[in-house]
Amino acid sequence: MTHELIAITMFGTMLVMLLTGQRVFAAIGFVAAGTALLLYGQGAIEMPFNAAFKLFNWFPLLTLPLFIFMGYMLSESGIADDLYKMFHVWFGNIKGGLAIGTIGLMVVISAMNGLSVAGMAIGASIALPEMLRRGYDKVMITGVIQAGSSLGILVPPSVVLVLYGMIARQPVGQLWLAGAVPGLMMATLFVVYIAVRCRLQPHLGPTLSREELDVPFAEKLRLLSAGIIPFLIFFCMTGLFVMGITSLVESSAVGATGALLAALVRRRLTFAVIHQTVKKTLGISCMFLWIILAALAFGAVFDGIGAVRAIESLFITRWELTPWQVLLMMQLSYIFMGMFLDDTAMLVIVAPLYVPLVIALGFDPIWYGVLYTITCQIAYMTPPFGYNLFLMRAMAPKEVSLADIYRSIVPFVLVMTFGLILVMVFPQLALWLPSLVYGR
Numbered sequence: 001m002t003h004e005l006i007a008i009t010m011f012g013t014m015l016v017m018l019l020t021g022q023r024v025f026a027a028i029g030f031v032a033a034g035t036a037l038l039l040y041g042q043g044a045i046e047m048p049f050n051a052a053f054k055l056f057n058w059f060p061l062l063t064l065p066l067f068i069f070m071g072y073m074l075s076e077s078g079i080a081d082d083l084y085k086m087f088h089v090w091f092g093n094i095k096g097g098l099a100i101g102t103i104g105l106m107v108v109i110s111a112m113n114g115l116s117v118a119g120m121a122i123g124a125s126i127a128l129p130e131m132l133r134r135g136y137d138k139v140m141i142t143g144v145i146q147a148g149s150s151l152g153i154l155v156p157p158s159v160v161l162v163l164y165g166m167i168a169r170q171p172v173g174q175l176w177l178a179g180a181v182p183g184l185m186m187a188t189l190f191v192v193y194i195a196v197r198c199r200l201q202p203h204l205g206p207t208l209s210r211e212e213l214d215v216p217f218a219e220k221l222r223l224l225s226a227g228i229i230p231f232l233i234f235f236c237m238t239g240l241f242v243m244g245i246t247s248l249v250e251s252s253a254v255g256a257t258g259a260l261l262a263a264l265v266r267r268r269l270t271f272a273v274i275h276q277t278v279k280k281t282l283g284i285s286c287m288f289l290w291i292i293l294a295a296l297a298f299g300a301v302f303d304g305i306g307a308v309r310a311i312e313s314l315f316i317t318r319w320e321l322t323p324w325q326v327l328l329m330m331q332l333s334y335i336f337m338g339m340f341l342d343d344t345a346m347l348v349i350v351a352p353l354y355v356p357l358v359i360a361l362g363f364d365p366i367w368y369g370v371l372y373t374i375t376c377q378i379a380y381m382t383p384p385f386g387y388n389l390f391l392m393r394a395m396a397p398k399e400v401s402l403a404d405i406y407r408s409i410v411p412f413v414l415v416m417t418f419g420l421i422l423v424m425v426f427p428q429l430a431l432w433l434p435s436l437v438y439g440r
Contacts, residue, residue: 102127
């Protein structure tokens with residue numbers, strides 16, 4: 001059997017197992033272990049052990065549970081609710097103001113959590129009912145929450161970029177900084193779209209009533225203080241890291257400690273909050289650890305059979321594709337896989353193949369990590385089985401149908417595609433900040 005056929009068989013078997021409903025880490029790990037035993041015999045039993053030690057020797061791995069803990073602590077303690085009240089009061093007198101405020105809330109939640117699921121849960125449970133009650137168009141605001149929550153995997157501290165750094169062996173600090181400007185740019189594009197559309201069609205995002213806007217200035221200032229704690233946590237976590245005062249792991253510890261102290265200061269650090277936070281942190285962290293372990297084992301087998309060099313030879317030598325044509329093919333494959341898989345599954349399936357190919361083609365792997373993440377954002381919202389579509393369906397009230405959810409994402413997917421093109425055409429949007437801080 002040729003190396004190309006082995007690689008195709010590995011991918012085919014893994015996809016079949018995923019389509020049968022197997023867990024991602026189980027499908028990937030089983031294919032890796034089975035292929036290793038068939039190719040190398042009993043000596044292949046050392047492969048998962050080597051992958052495990054490689055994983056646990058990677059010090060930045062400590063950032064994962066700490067960032068996840070920070071996000072869930074801020075969410076479970078109700079600090080996210082305070083943030084929405086602040087945006088509600090300060091943006092309520094603008095057409096589409098609550099939708100714009102929701103994007104702002106999502107950016108802050110992304111900077112506190114690094115996961116899109118948290119933003120989706122907060123947006124669907126807090127922002128969506130409030131906007132529906134005030135006459136906002138259900139199709140538009142459903143798209144707002146889905147698009148805004150997708151920022152969680154791009155704005156630092158993005159857990160997806162941490163995973164990409166582990167699997168692609170790239171510095172996580174540079175990946176974070178690379179995602180900051182494109183993430184804020186994407187949020188700005190969402191805000192511009194909402195503002196322009198609500199200006200042209202005021203009925204989609206009406207202003208609040210006079211009674212709701214009649215809030216004393218002192219109360220507005222008090223609500224504004226709700227944003228101070230998340231800002232301080234984000235500054236202490238990311239600002240100290242950028243200034244070189246703390247390392248990556250130390251920054252994550254600062255963020256987790258800051259979230260704990262914030263809940264304590266607000267007198268919301270109850271046993272129930274601690275229990276739920278620790279429970280969810282443990283579940284998510286263990287899931288990621290198993291997936292990374294399976295991905296490392298799969299990558300070792302895949303690289304060992306020479307599949308990467310075979311694919312490179314196929315694209316460049318036989319098909320005579322240009323580097324940019326190969327890159328576009330890779331991005332389109334992410335869109336296709338995103339119809340069926342989440343971002344983590346896509347990453348561990350194709351990273352062992354794509355990252356070496358990207359480097360061989362002369363592209364910057366840090367820049368490509370941002371492209372991958374933005375494409376995942378688009379894939380999250382692509383029918384028929386986009387990840388965010390089903391999360392929204394599970395969390396949305398009864399009056400929001402599946403057809404409404406599908407219709408809602410069309411303009412936001414177009415906006416995100418425009419943002420992706422900007423980052424592809426102007427790589428410095430992603431590389432400027434890492435170059436400034438690290439002198440790359």
